[in-house]
Amino acid sequence: MADLDVEDFVKQNRHLAEVVDNHRSVSENEKQWKSRREFIFRNISDFEETHMDHLLALSMVWSNHIFMGCRYSPDLMEKVKEMAEGITVEDAPIFKTRDEIMKDRR
Template identity: 55%
Template sequence: MEDLSLDDFLRRNRELADLSLEQLRGLSESDKHWTARRSFLARNLPHYPRERMDYLVALSMVWANHIFMGCRYSDHLMEKVLDMADGVDVEDAPCFTTRDEIMKQKR
């Protein structure tokens, strides 16, 4: 039996990979939110072994929470997820004003 890397497997079995990603969708996740998070997951899936899948899912949620709800996390974590999301397009992403930006405007 041929020993395939995850990249090779995904290229050869895109439909199967797409179906398995669907299992990671949250019950109350909107189509727009899921489309973006799914792209994040698909982009990074080859870099995470099966036993680290929970970590990848958590990172995808951190990224989605930042994009769609304006949540902030540590600088290190934000740098990591934003780097992981490089190339992921988010259609009609909301724009948030941070507390620090509001405080600067009041001065």
Template identity: 60%
Template sequence: MSSMDVDDFLQQNRALADQVETYRGYWESEKHWQARREFVLRNINDFQSEQLDLLLSLSMVWANNVFLGCRYSTELLERVKEMAEGIVVVDAPVFKTRDEIIKKQQGR
């Protein structure tokens, strides 16, 4: 879904759009929120209403990994990356592990 597709979808589904907007954290930048909102919208139909907390948690795991470099178990990251397939985050930060930095410095 491109940002235009998301905007069109939200225009046609105002009740859902209003509901999803309530999930935005006050700390989230517009860029962060747009990506996480798209994650939620792409997956909301796969979760029943009593599983909404799980979906929101998974969206935060994905966003924290993409924007903050947080690390999680391999299984969890595989799951959220699969759920986020096709979401394009422009200018996402690139994070390196401590081991990668040390290895690069030793190679000099």
């Protein structure tokens, strides 16, 4: 679902969009929320209403990885990366691991 597709989906599903928008964190800036919101809308059809919390948690895992450099188990990372395929985050921060930093110092 491209940006335009997400916006079309939102227009056609106003009630659902309002429900999703209620889950924006107070600490998320506009870029983070726009990206996480797209992640949610791209995957919402794969989750039943009763599993919305699971989708929201996965969206936070993906967002935390992209914007804060958090790392999770390889299986979880693979899952959220698959779910985020096609989402473009402009000017995303680049993080180095401790090992990469130490290697640069040698």
